[in-house]
Amino acid sequence: MVNKELTLDTEEKILQAATKVFERDGYAGARMQVIADEAGMNKALLHYYFRSKEKLFSKIFLEKYNKFFSTLSILADQEMDFFEKIDKVIDSYMEMLIQNPEMPSMLINTITHHPELIQKLNTEGAQKMRSVLQFESEKGNIIAVESLQILTSVVGLCIMPFLAKPIAMHVFKLDMDFYQQVLLNRGPFVKKAVRAILKP
Amino acid sequence: MVNKELTLDTEEKILQAATKVFERDGYAGARMQVIADEAGMNKALLHYYFRSKEKLFSKIFLEKYNKFFSTLSILADQEMDFFEKIDKVIDSYMEMLIQNPEMPSMLINTITHHPELIQKLNTEGAQKMRSVLQFESEKGNIIAVESLQILTSVVGLCIMPFLAKPIAMHVFKLDMDFYQQVLLNRGPFVKKAVRAILKP
DNA sequence: GTCTATAGATAGATAGAC
DNA sequence: GTCTATCTATCTATAGAC
DSSP, X not given: OOOHHHHOOHHHHHHHHHHHHHHHXXXXXXXXXXXXXXXXXXXXXXXXXXXXXXXXXXXXXXXXXXXXXXXXXXXXXXXXXXXXXXXXXXXXXXXXXXXXXXXXXXXHHHHHHOHHHHTTSOOHHHHHHHHHHHHHHHXXXXXXXXXXXXXXXXXXXXXXXXXSHHXXXXXXXXXXXHHHHHHHTHXXXXXXXHHXXXXX | OOOHHHHOOXXXXXXXXXXXXXXXXHHHHOOHHHHHHHHTSOHHHHHHHHSSHHHHHHHHHHHHHHHHHHHHHHHHHSOSOHHHHHHHHHHHHHHHHHHOTTHHHHHHHHXXXXXXXXXXXXXXXXXXXXXXXXXXXXXXXXXXXXXXXXXXXHHHHHHHHHHSHHHHHHHXXXXXXXXXXHHHTHHHHHHHHHHHHHOO
């Protein structure tokens, strides 16, 4: 197996470079010229392959986020204890976040600048999870509350330290290593927190 | 007292119009021409009063967010029961969020596009709150865990339904009235949730 | 202070050679 | 498919009249 870098075809090179630049600079801050430089080719080629900046971003965005939502769908369908299932959701969130810490802020930025893309996200996985919560709530296994309150709590608990990283590091004068440790400890903390919240 | 609109001087008119447009469109999406139209005057006047788009945004951003941080500072200093203090923080968050639901996403967008502005935020209030948490944790009144885990949890629980609003409404096919009710019920839910999390 | 007109710069997109 | 050169649109910012 040769070095993957060398075997990438042009389209893949563009997608990889664009992903990097969009993650770092956001949609508005990203420049087609910078993506071209990063991919080691000319600007015109980006348009040859993807027509426009908008279409290039759309492709990357939907692939990234729909992949995560489909993970959610698979988990919802599996036969297992409810709390085990919640733990697996949290694990899957944390794994994704450690690998892609910019995903939450990229999603928020996209809501502001490309609300139409939100309409194209797969909704199945999240819907299934909501049903699971409603079922457990009706059985009395967890607190009786609108399931949206629980869903937003789990998501908020998972992603907040990633969203807040730049502010928290400035406000509390923290270094990268310390903050990274906080992030790595987040999963176990959230699991305990969610159990405490859900107790009827 | 006459209608406030009529008595505003030019500078205030600009600030009000700009606030509205920046909130709705974000910094990158905002247009000086649109702000001028909204304020009922010419584009050149905006530059006459504020020099540049950047300076205009900076002024509005810092005023808005530092005001909230100073509220936090005042609360931290007050003599009262710890859990009462936490409840007041949550009340103050929820009140601000109901009035300004776009504040969290505006802050996230600013982190991406103007990281230098983050450096100018008042840090005192949040630092005091962290000390309060560390003190209670050492006394054994609440769980023993890095105080950042708790701070990010409280903030995350409060703001998540506001950040997630467009996505949640799409994914679960909800109408505005229903979602507004979820937001109004958030405060009491978060108070209970935080108590559950903090129990040693 | 407030306006009209315009300069100046940037960046996405395309034409056309190879 | 890939490149260079260029068009075109957009938007911030300023010059200058009133």
